[in-house]
Structures are given as C-alpha cells and as structure tokens.
Amino acid sequence: MDNQASADQTSTSEVEFGPEQSTAKDVFALLEQQNRNFLALLKGLQTPASEVQPSSEICLPKYNPDIAGVDATQWAATVDIIL
Numbered sequence: 001m002d003n004q005a006s007a008d009q010t011s012t013s014e015v016e017f018g019p020e021q022s023t024a025k026d027v028f029a030l031l032e033q034q035n036r037n038f039l040a041l042l043k044g045l046q047t048p049a050s051e052v053q054p055s056s057e058i059c060l061p062k063y064n065p066d067i068a069g070v071d072a073t074q075w076a077a078t079v080d081i082i083l
Contacts, residue, residue, distance in 0.1 A: 058083070060082060061078055
C-alpha cells in the first residue's frame, strides 16, 4: 500500500501537468497576465471608432437591388447614418 501512495504522489496527469509545474506563484502569474490581456482588450473596445480610423475614407455598404429582400429605403437610411 505504501508503494501505491508514493506512486500517486509522484504521478502526473495525462496532459503532463504535475505538482512541480503547478505552483501557486505560477498560477498567480498566469492569472495576472490574463487580467492584463483582458484589460487591454476592453480598452481597445472602448476606444471610439473616430480615434481608431483617422482616415477621411468612408466605406458605404454595397447596394444590390437584384438580391431578394433588399430594401432601398433601409440602405439609404444606413448611408445617412454613416454620412
């Protein structure tokens, strides 16, 4: 039984994540990096589009009257919002 207990303590999982690799310090560092990445993502999403695209180029949606269900008034309303 002692052999079984010692084997369980030194074994690793199938993904090779053993006790020597999972220290609290490593987990904390990983969570801190994840938080920094998440904050950078949120800051990028909060940046207004006018700051992201300083170009004077305007991209309008394409209008194709041959496609079923296309509404010219809705397309014009969308263009009015963009302009």
